[in-house]
Amino acid sequence: MGEPAGVGGEIALKCWLRRGEGVPPFVLVDDPERLAELAWRLDLDVPVRTVESPERAPALFAEALPVLACPLGLKIVPGKPDPAGAGAVRRSIEAAVALVQAGRALAVVTNPIQKRTLYQAGFPFPGHTEFLAELAGIAGRSVMMLACDELRVVPVTGHVSLRRALDELTADAVVDVAAIAEAALRRDFGIARPRLAVAGLNPHAGEGGSLGPEEEEVIRPALRRLEERGIAAVGPLPPDTMFAAHLRGSYDAAVCMYHDQALIPIKAIDFDGAVNVTLGLPFVRTSPDHGTALDIAGSGRASERSLLAALHMAAAMARRRAGSAVAAGQPA
Amino acid sequence: MGEPAGVGGEIALKCWLRRGEGVPPFVLVDDPERLAELAWRLDLDVPVRTVESPERAPALFAEALPVLACPLGLKIVPGKPDPAGAGAVRRSIEAAVALVQAGRALAVVTNPIQKRTLYQAGFPFPGHTEFLAELAGIAGRSVMMLACDELRVVPVTGHVSLRRALDELTADAVVDVAAIAEAALRRDFGIARPRLAVAGLNPHAGEGGSLGPEEEEVIRPALRRLEERGIAAVGPLPPDTMFAAHLRGSYDAAVCMYHDQALIPIKAIDFDGAVNVTLGLPFVRTSPDHGTALDIAGSGRASERSLLAALHMAAAMARRRAGSAVAAGQPA
Numbered sequence: 001m002g003e004p005a006g007v008g009g010e011i012a013l014k015c016w017l018r019r020g021e022g023v024p025p026f027v028l029v030d031d032p033e034r035l036a037e038l039a040w041r042l043d044l045d046v047p048v049r050t051v052e053s054p055e056r057a058p059a060l061f062a063e064a065l066p067v068l069a070c071p072l073g074l075k076i077v078p079g080k081p082d083p084a085g086a087g088a089v090r091r092s093i094e095a096a097v098a099l100v101q102a103g104r105a106l107a108v109v110t111n112p113i114q115k116r117t118l119y120q121a122g123f124p125f126p127g128h129t130e131f132l133a134e135l136a137g138i139a140g141r142s143v144m145m146l147a148c149d150e151l152r153v154v155p156v157t158g159h160v161s162l163r164r165a166l167d168e169l170t171a172d173a174v175v176d177v178a179a180i181a182e183a184a185l186r187r188d189f190g191i192a193r194p195r196l197a198v199a200g201l202n203p204h205a206g207e208g209g210s211l212g213p214e215e216e217e218v219i220r221p222a223l224r225r226l227e228e229r230g231i232a233a234v235g236p237l238p239p240d241t242m243f244a245a246h247l248r249g250s251y252d253a254a255v256c257m258y259h260d261q262a263l264i265p266i267k268a269i270d271f272d273g274a275v276n277v278t279l280g281l282p283f284v285r286t287s288p289d290h291g292t293a294l295d296i297a298g299s300g301r302a303s304e305r306s307l308l309a310a311l312h313m314a315a316a317m318a319r320r321r322a323g324s325a326v327a328a329g330q331p332a
Numbered sequence: 333m334g335e336p337a338g339v340g341g342e343i344a345l346k347c348w349l350r351r352g353e354g355v356p357p358f359v360l361v362d363d364p365e366r367l368a369e370l371a372w373r374l375d376l377d378v379p380v381r382t383v384e385s386p387e388r389a390p391a392l393f394a395e396a397l398p399v400l401a402c403p404l405g406l407k408i409v410p411g412k413p414d415p416a417g418a419g420a421v422r423r424s425i426e427a428a429v430a431l432v433q434a435g436r437a438l439a440v441v442t443n444p445i446q447k448r449t450l451y452q453a454g455f456p457f458p459g460h461t462e463f464l465a466e467l468a469g470i471a472g473r474s475v476m477m478l479a480c481d482e483l484r485v486v487p488v489t490g491h492v493s494l495r496r497a498l499d500e501l502t503a504d505a506v507v508d509v510a511a512i513a514e515a516a517l518r519r520d521f522g523i524a525r526p527r528l529a530v531a532g533l534n535p536h537a538g539e540g541g542s543l544g545p546e547e548e549e550v551i552r553p554a555l556r557r558l559e560e561r562g563i564a565a566v567g568p569l570p571p572d573t574m575f576a577a578h579l580r581g582s583y584d585a586a587v588c589m590y591h592d593q594a595l596i597p598i599k600a601i602d603f604d605g606a607v608n609v610t611l612g613l614p615f616v617r618t619s620p621d622h623g624t625a626l627d628i629a630g631s632g633r634a635s636e637r638s639l640l641a642a643l644h645m646a647a648a649m650a651r652r653r654a655g656s657a658v659a660a661g662q663p664a
Contacts, residue, residue: 161534161544163498202493203591212493240595244603259535261592263572268597271576 001030001092002111004072005081006292007302009038012111013046014304015311016065023308024315025061026109027054029092031072035065042300054105070095078298081114086121089113093128097135100283106318107284108132109310112292126159129278132285142280143180145253146262146289147313148270151243152253153262154181154279165258169201169214174222175229178255182231184279185252188317197242197251198223198235199261205236219257243269272305275313284317286310333362333424334443336404337413338624339634341370344443345378346636347643348397355640356647357393358441359386361424361431363404367397374632386437402427410630413446418453421445425460429467432615438650439616440464441642444624458491461610464617474612475512477585478594478621479645480602483575484585485594486513486611497590501533501546506554507561510587514563516611517584520649529574529583530555530567531593537568551589575601604637607645616649618642 002008012028013035019025028035032050039046049064051057057066070092072085099105110128125131133142145154156177157165178196185194198219199205202212209216219236226233233255241247242254243265256262266274267289274289288306296302334340344360345367351357360367364382371378381396383389389398402424404417431437442460457463465474477486488509489497510528517526530551531537534544541548551568558565565587573579574586575597588594598606599621606621620638628634 159535159543161538161546162494163544166495166498203491203595206493211491212495214493239592240599241603243596243600245600246603248600260571261596263535264575264593264596265600267572268575268577268580268600271573271578 001028001070001089003081003089003114003117003292004031004034004076004085005078005117005297006112006114006294007297008111008292008307009035010042010044010297010300010302011288011304011307013039013042013044013065014302015308016046016061017044018304018308019061024311025058025066026311027051027057027066027068027105029068029070029095031088032067032069034072034076035067041298054099068095079294081117081292081294083117083121086118086123089118090123090131093131094135097132097283101136106322107286107314109307109314110285110287111307112288112290114292114294128287132278132281136281136283138281141176141180142278143177143184145181145184145277145279146266146274147277148266148274148309150245150269151248151266152185153256153266154178154253155256155259155262157258159259162258162260166201166214169218169257171218171222171225174198174219174255174257175225178222178226178233179229179231180280181253181255182233184277188277188279188284188320189252190320191252193232194252195250196226196231196233196235196253196255197237198226198233198255199239199242199257200236201239201257203238203240205238214257272303273309274306275310277313277317284314284321286314286317333360333402333421335413335421335446335449335624336363336366336408336417337410337449337629338444338446338626339629340443340624340639341367342374342376342629342632342634343620343636343639345371345374345376345397346634347640348378348393349376350636350640351393356643357390357398358643359383359389359398359400359437361400361402361427363420364399364401366404366408367399373630386431400427411626413449413624413626415449415453418450418455421450422455422463425463426467429464429615433468438654439618439646441639441646442617442619443639444620444622446624446626460619464610464613468613468615470613473508473512474610475509475516477513477516477609477611478598478606479609480598480606480641482577482601483580483598484517485588485598486510486585487588487591487594489590491591494590494592498533498546501550501589503550503554503557506530506551506587506589507557510554510558510565511561511563512612513585513587514565516609520609520611520616520652521584522652523584525564526584527582528558528563528565528567528585528587529569530558530565530587531571531574531589532568533571533589535570535572537570546589604635605641606638607642609645609649616646616653618646618649 036048047064201214206215215236278285368380379396533546538547547568610617
């Protein structure tokens with residue numbers, strides 16, 4: 001569902017309308033009434049059909065949008081998040097995770113949530129990803145990857161101020177994130193020998209220490225440890241040039257030192273087509289690479305491209321995981 | 333000339349070869365012998381012609397590459413910068429500036445220099461821009477702008493470590509840089525009412541202070557002062573989205589808080605076509621947006637696109653300055 005006052009419902013309806021183009025069948029965990037009303041208001045020809053179990057979804061998908069009911073119990077106005085809806089938002093995430101954990105769905109694709117509204121309702125997690133990690137029962141680090149056709153990026157530090165990101169940047173963090181990314185590229189993206197490009201932190205990657213010490217003191221030691229583990233990683237690369245068109249094809253993922261170093265280039269290159277992938281969870285999870293877009297919610301102007309890309313990527317990742325499990329003699 | 337061991341000579345020769353495509357006539361301040369040898373070695377059909385004065389260049393340009401002699405006095409091997417050549421590199425910059433100051437040329441276009449080699453020879457300036465400011469006798473701030481067809485960016489802080497950039501970021505600096513950029517957009521780019529987009533520093537522009545204080549404490553106060561001065565500036569904008577294709581057309585220049593925030597997006601969008609423009613000098617100065625590329629120097633593989641764009645941009649800026657001077661009743 002995601003934030004019901006945002007564009008999540010609209011883009012999900014629009015994805016279903018493109019089902020003839022090979023969209024992987026999905027089941028929405030959402031409020032069927034609000035979806036039907038939204039389809040009517042936006043003049044989208046989408047028959048919404050409540051199902052009791054996700055196993056019904058694939059056969060139904062060609063003729064109707066299958067929905068597992070997660071009732072809001074109130075009417076949400078587009079653009080106006082209401083903390084009273086937060087319980088349903090949370091339950092829809094829990095229900096989706098329960099389905100993949102039970103093997104009844106192959107992947108979780110999440111629509112954007114409005115963090116402030118969830119906080120107001122007492123949601124105790126910084127965001128989606130941390131909540132999913134909790135539901136998955138994992139203690140270790142989960143890693144955000146953004147991926148489009150031309151580029152994959154993985155930030156080492158997260159949603160913190162730039163100054164705090166500098167303080168939090170350690171060789172351990174670089175090694176952990178790079179190793180998780182490399183493992184995911186093998187398992188979920190089918191790349192036999194992933195090549196990582198590790199960014200510098202400072203302009204020109206520090207110019208041998210004259211523009212900052214972190215490349216020598218943090219990043220190079222991390223690169224040595226990655227090499228010892230047999231992980232192919234080059235760097236520290238000058239951040240301003242490594243995302244240029246003629247260079248970004250030379251690696252499978254860029255390991256970035258801070259949030260915007262990763263997100264600026266990928267959104268400059270492909271805003272609508274980028275997908276957010278959570279690595280390090282026991283199940284496949286993707287999401288569109290945009291927010292709730294409250295300013296255009298309800299207007300019919302939201303682009304479904306990123307959610308569509310998230311659905312396709314989730315399906316491809318799930319197929320590869322299933323394939324490896326079969327190859328390893330486990331049930332798919 | 334720029335660094336004679338770099339790609340500067342090669343890309344200048346290649347620009348002259350495209351003279352039929354409306355390349356503005358230019359005169360090289362360089363060593364004629366090394367240029368003739370380079371043309372021969374790279375099999376480029378460029379007749380190099382030494383001239384005594386730049387006034388000869390326009391008439392000659394169709395049939396030969398005009399060069400004002402600035403002899404190196406030694407043979408430089410491509411890819412191997414030699415501090416013994418630094419004196420000539422410096423003299424070529426001084427000569428070019430003297431020509432524009434005397435009104436004998438309209439603009440200075442500089443080829444990339446190798447800073448380390450110049451430092452070894454006792455060059456006391458951090459880079460080209462500071463040397464040009466010294467030659468121009470200006471005490472104030474000069475500002476680097478990078479410009480391509482789709483985007484112009486102006487970093488507030490410069491070639492310093494990211495941590496130092498955080499420390500150096502002040503409202504005064506944001507206001508100064510934004511005001512210089514706005515004035516240049518009017519005078520040199522012919523934009524009657526420039527619109528500036530001012531970036532945040534932190535992820536999501538600080539999310540109201542929860543991801544860092546600088547947006548509230550530094551950038552918003554700067555925006556209020558810009559508004560008082562009648563400068564159209566919006567911000568602080570989330571850095572990761574403001575460079576997206578559908579947003580970058582909504583402003584004439586992005587005022588960025590640090591080097592890579594400005595350079596990552598423009599090089600991701602258009603690596604070869606971006607031009608470096610120095611704002612705040614009393615004369616027009618542009619340069620290609622790349623370095624000496626020692627690794628490919630002498631191979632013939634260097635792209636002249638950025639130097640070509642720098643020549644075109646310098647000519648357009650000089651025409652506008654001359655036009656405004658004429659309009660203001662001054663000699664062009």
